[in-house]
Amino acid sequence: MNGILPLQLEDVSYAAGGRKIIDRVSLALEAGSSTIILGANGAGKSVLMRLMHGLLAPSAGRVVWNTVGARRRQAMVFQRPVMLRRSALANVDYALQAAGVAPASRERLAREALAEVGLLAAAARPARVLSGGEQQRLALARAWALHPEVLFLDEPTASLDPGATREIENIIRAFDAAGTKIVMSTHSLGQARRLGDEVIYLHQGHVVERARFFPLPATTEAAAFVKGELPWA
Amino acid sequence: MLEALSTGLRLVATLDLRLWEIVGLSLAVSLSAVALATLVGLPLGAALAVGRFPGRQAVIVVLNALMGLPPVVVGLAIYLLLSRAGPLGELGLLFTPGAMVLAQTVLVLPIIAALARQAVEDAWLEYEEQLRSLGVDGLRGALTVLWDIRFSLLTVVLAGLGRASAEVGAVMIVGGNIDGVTRVMTTAIALETSKGDLPLALGLGMVLIAIVLALNAGAHLIRDAAARRYG
Amino acid sequence: MGMTTKVLLGALVCASAQAQTGYITVASTTSTEQSGLFRHLLPLFERKTGAQVRVVALGTGQALDAGRRGDADVVFVHARALEEKFVAEGHGVKRVEVMYNDFVLVGPKSDPAGIAGGTDVAAALRKIRAAQAPFASRGDRSGTHYAELQLWQAAGIDIATAKGPWYRDTGSAMGPTLNTASGMNAYVLTDRATWLSFRNRGELAIAVQGDRRLFNQYGVMLVNPAKHPHVERKLGQAFIDWLVSREGQAAIAAYRIGGEQLFFPNAKL
Numbered sequence: 001m002n003g004i005l006p007l008q009l010e011d012v013s014y015a016a017g018g019r020k021i022i023d024r025v026s027l028a029l030e031a032g033s034s035t036i037i038l039g040a041n042g043a044g045k046s047v048l049m050r051l052m053h054g055l056l057a058p059s060a061g062r063v064v065w066n067t068v069g070a071r072r073r074q075a076m077v078f079q080r081p082v083m084l085r086r087s088a089l090a091n092v093d094y095a096l097q098a099a100g101v102a103p104a105s106r107e108r109l110a111r112e113a114l115a116e117v118g119l120l121a122a123a124a125r126p127a128r129v130l131s132g133g134e135q136q137r138l139a140l141a142r143a144w145a146l147h148p149e150v151l152f153l154d155e156p157t158a159s160l161d162p163g164a165t166r167e168i169e170n171i172i173r174a175f176d177a178a179g180t181k182i183v184m185s186t187h188s189l190g191q192a193r194r195l196g197d198e199v200i201y202l203h204q205g206h207v208v209e210r211a212r213f214f215p216l217p218a219t220t221e222a223a224a225f226v227k228g229e230l231p232w233a
Numbered sequence: 234m235l236e237a238l239s240t241g242l243r244l245v246a247t248l249d250l251r252l253w254e255i256v257g258l259s260l261a262v263s264l265s266a267v268a269l270a271t272l273v274g275l276p277l278g279a280a281l282a283v284g285r286f287p288g289r290q291a292v293i294v295v296l297n298a299l300m301g302l303p304p305v306v307v308g309l310a311i312y313l314l315l316s317r318a319g320p321l322g323e324l325g326l327l328f329t330p331g332a333m334v335l336a337q338t339v340l341v342l343p344i345i346a347a348l349a350r351q352a353v354e355d356a357w358l359e360y361e362e363q364l365r366s367l368g369v370d371g372l373r374g375a376l377t378v379l380w381d382i383r384f385s386l387l388t389v390v391l392a393g394l395g396r397a398s399a400e401v402g403a404v405m406i407v408g409g410n411i412d413g414v415t416r417v418m419t420t421a422i423a424l425e426t427s428k429g430d431l432p433l434a435l436g437l438g439m440v441l442i443a444i445v446l447a448l449n450a451g452a453h454l455i456r457d458a459a460a461r462r463y464g
Numbered sequence: 465m466g467m468t469t470k471v472l473l474g475a476l477v478c479a480s481a482q483a484q485t486g487y488i489t490v491a492s493t494t495s496t497e498q499s500g501l502f503r504h505l506l507p508l509f510e511r512k513t514g515a516q517v518r519v520v521a522l523g524t525g526q527a528l529d530a531g532r533r534g535d536a537d538v539v540f541v542h543a544r545a546l547e548e549k550f551v552a553e554g555h556g557v558k559r560v561e562v563m564y565n566d567f568v569l570v571g572p573k574s575d576p577a578g579i580a581g582g583t584d585v586a587a588a589l590r591k592i593r594a595a596q597a598p599f600a601s602r603g604d605r606s607g608t609h610y611a612e613l614q615l616w617q618a619a620g621i622d623i624a625t626a627k628g629p630w631y632r633d634t635g636s637a638m639g640p641t642l643n644t645a646s647g648m649n650a651y652v653l654t655d656r657a658t659w660l661s662f663r664n665r666g667e668l669a670i671a672v673q674g675d676r677r678l679f680n681q682y683g684v685m686l687v688n689p690a691k692h693p694h695v696e697r698k699l700g701q702a703f704i705d706w707l708v709s710r711e712g713q714a715a716i717a718a719y720r721i722g723g724e725q726l727f728f729p730n731a732k733l
């Protein structure tokens with residue numbers, strides 16, 4: 001069975017409310033390395049990820065996966081996790097059910113996923129009473145159960161404290177080790193360094209730089225970001 | 234006013250059989266109507282919330298407007314339908330509780346559907362991305378959201394129940410206010426008012442309000458308990 | 465209609481149908497119902513036959529319409545001319561007289577038209593019109609309304625043209641009309657039975673009574689099964705027969721409020 005990668009973005013643009021948010025981006029995402037999308041707020045990271053994942057349709061250009069049926073073999077984790085008013089276990093089960101997994105194996109797979117993220121003890125608790133960090137771990141468990149080939153993460157730890165952040169990063173590493181391609185946006189350089197093999201730097205809807213993780217940025221914009229300056233003045 | 238209060242209390246205290254017959258029928262009719270309207274209206278509202286089709290905005294406007302259907306007009310329309318001289322005369326439903334349930338269902342359905350549509354549409358903003366990421370879309374997604382906001386929907390159902398138990402125009406026309414058969418609280422109050430027995434009418438009115446209050450309090454407690462349990 | 469709704473509706477019909485064997489629907493007037501006569505009368509018939517009598521109080525005009533549509537099995541009203549027309553049209557089998565009472569003209573104790581204590585209703589109406597004293601009319605095609613119109617005619621007044629702001633057309637049943645009259649201290653024509661059981665009299669009292677033109681005859685008719693095959697002919701006829709029987713007539717006479725008899729049986733045996 002062919003993998004869904006590489007993913008090709010061909011001259012993709014996205015405009016909304018008269019503004020161009022993504023401006024003619026062309027790139028390819030290959031299997032193997034974890035990709036970090038860096039950029040200041042408003043650069044278009046969230047929109048770019050949603051275009052890749054298929055939640056948004058481009059205004060121009062094409063988003064092309066390697067094979068058909070790629071829809072089912074990806075997952076996404078958002079900055080704020082959205083949980084159903086059910087138990088933690090039921091939330092993971094819901095995702096498996098949506099993916100068409102047979103009833104007989106669903107509970108086992110759900111429990112395995114919860115165990116992977118360290119939430120097995122909380123399986124019966126209502127998902128919505130869990131803490132922010134626990135809910136985000138639950139979101140990752142939900143994604144884990146699906147064994148996706150690509151996992152998109154949109155600033156997954158932006159709302160979490162350092163302790164919870166560390167736990168989330170460990171789980172992301174586990175995904176990476178299991179062979180899932182990580183595509184993650186963040187505005188934390190430290191996190192990018194810890195988790196990424198390569199980086200795409202986004203500035204006002206353009207890709208201005210892309211490289212294996214850079215010690216010295218080549219472009220002025222990237223350099224300014226690394227130095228911690230505000231991107232436009 | 235005081236006489237009304239004491240009349241009402243006396244009716245309740247003496248367990249007046251006729252009163253409880255009337256109360257029982259009122260609850261049976263209105264609760265049945267609300268149950269039917271909920272069964273049809275909730276999925277309808279959810280589907281309308283997430284569906285996209287030409288004329289959708291017009292449908293929403295009409296549905297919202299139907300919330301204000303005058304009960305007496307609905308009663309008249311159902312009467313003409315169920316009359317022996319009308320298309321559904323064969324059913325022999327006129328002047329029976331069945332006709333009253335039908336009329337109140339028609340009255341309550343737009344309320345439940347319109348309010349559910351709004352609730353689901355608002356919630357959909359929160360759930361949409363995550364559900365679509367999981368491959369859940371369309372009606373399936375709408376029903377998932379519908380179930381997830383079930384405790385908020387309790388308020389929608391209560392709005393429908395309020396409308397049903399308060400109206401008199403529809404049940405009077407299609408039920409005929411027959412003593413012991415189709416007499417409910419509101420039609421009994423109307424009758425006593427027209428007979429000039431105002432204290433009794435007011436007393437009955439207070440019993441009706443007390444019952445509706447009790448139902449609402451009960452629903453509120455359920456909602457509270459659920460919020461604490463499920464978050 | 466969704467599938468579930470159809471099923472539930474069917475269940476409702478079945479439940480209604482179960483009760484259907486053994487009852488008749490009687491379309492009658494608001495005055496007979498509100499007087500409490502039926503609550504006194506019906507249990508006697510129901511105990512005797514085991515059947516249920518369901519009275520829908522509609523007002524004479526509407527009751528006759530219900531009969532025309534076939535929505536009732538028996539019609540029991542008090543407007544002779546309209547009843548005879550009903551039978552002539554073929555909607556009723558036969559008109560049978562059951563009982564009578566009378567109308568009374570009530571008005572405010574202050575009596576602006578100066579008619580209190582009189583026995584000539586036509587003269588009283590002329591005085592009311594002359595004084596332009598407030599008068600509440602039912603205006604709802606009821607037996608009482610028709611009687612009122614006939615009385616204006618008897619007084620030589622074309623009320624359609626003669627009425628002014630003093631003539632208040634309430635379009636309501638007897639009770640609400642009495643409420644309105646009480647509220648605005650107006651004269652009003654009412655049947656004695658409703659007046660006797662009316663609790664909100666305010667300043668009103670009987671002004672004129674005893675005129676033979678105030679005679680109010682009640683008649684009952686079986687809705688014609690030839691036109692409406694579903695009519696409960698056996699039970700309906702049994703009810704009519706009982707009303708005019710010695711037992712039924714005695715029961716009618718026995719009904720009193722505060723010791724006063726409301727209806728006077730006069731069936732021709």
